[in-house]
Amino acid sequence: MTGKHGNKVVASVAEALAPLRDGMTIMCGGFGLSGNPEALIRGVVERGVRDLTLVSNNAGNLGKGLATWLKAGIIRKVICSYIGANEDLHTRMASGEVQVEITPQGTLVERMRAAGAGIPAFYTPTGVGTVVEEGKDVREFDGRRYLLERALHGDIALVRAAKCDHFGNLRFWRTARNFNPVMASAAKLSIVECDELVRNGGIDPDDVHLPGIFIHKIIHVPEHENAFEYKTTRKR
């Protein structure tokens, strides 16, 4: 099959990222380093674009993952929920090199869910009476106050899945799912980096976590670093 939902599997990261342009809004899956599309993240740096707006929960950590985009100086703005120990972002925010929009995590993901679902804005109780309320419409429903939040659209979503078939039906592993499926729904072009690529039918329809309608390009990357952020254990 050819056409938009025809042959989605591409042979290289460079081919997958061919539509990437300066100034685009890029959504990148992951909670910290967990569930990062590692090869696509590297590929964006190698491509040499600039002035990107990055939507990501953390924008990297420990110098890894999306912190490499910050080091490469290709980001103009970050929309995230948490900076934490990401020193690469702290320094660039302090110097004014990168503009940072901090959003409550549930609002961040719901803004993208709304974008993917064709909803332009929604009311949420999160952030009422805080700095998040500033400049936003507030409305009372049934005696409780809510903020109006706008949908957040992306040009390209970079997502990571454990398993993918040729149509782009996805399965995720454990907490690596996080923002990945919602980001795939919120961008004009969604590229998945999968650990395992299977034939159509290789995932039972009832076991699909994200239907392939939200995926436009597939790159198969069997090997990943899967870095630990904080390895915590108990004794046997």
Place this chain on the structure above:
Amino acid sequence: MTYSTEDMARRAAREIPEGSLVNLGIGLPTQVADYLPEGHAWLHSENGLLGMGPFPYEGDEDPNLINAGKQTVTVLPGGSTFDSASSFAMIRGGHVDLAILGAMQVSTGGDLANWAVPGGKVMGIGGAMDLASGCRRVIAMMQHVTKKGEHKLVAKCDYPLTAVRVVSLVITDLGVFEPTGHGFRVIELAPGITHEHAVRSTGAPLI
């Protein structure tokens, strides 16, 4: 003697009803899990995990099975994993019975400040605002005063707010306190802590 962090975690665990669904915040609240009897409650982690278990045995760590503090964890039988939108729907939708959260300031009105220090490095909001405004009940855990001795139980928060009128109980190293609107009701004091000590350490009337 003040409560140790272990005492505080043990005390917080007693606030968790059997069969309830609970989110434990990053830092001190995470330790509360150590004092819960096995099978007592279901733990939710906002990165997309329900039925969170203890830290894994050495050698069993999975970098893609983590809690909201990005520490490696396990999942118990009956547990599930899901995307961030579903996870925050559980929180915002009022399906999580209780959140136990770290705090920087709590006001007599139950306002919570726990994400930024004025003039300090901004760490970000993360899931704090959603948890504080979405969970059915919110308990705050913190040291009673700052390292410089400044009050943290106050009449009005001057740190950036996380949510308004949400905290129903505060557990500190000096005891357990309930915001009542005009002051803090003393539920209990740590052994050997005098009422005068608690009054001196609190920036609002104790009742």
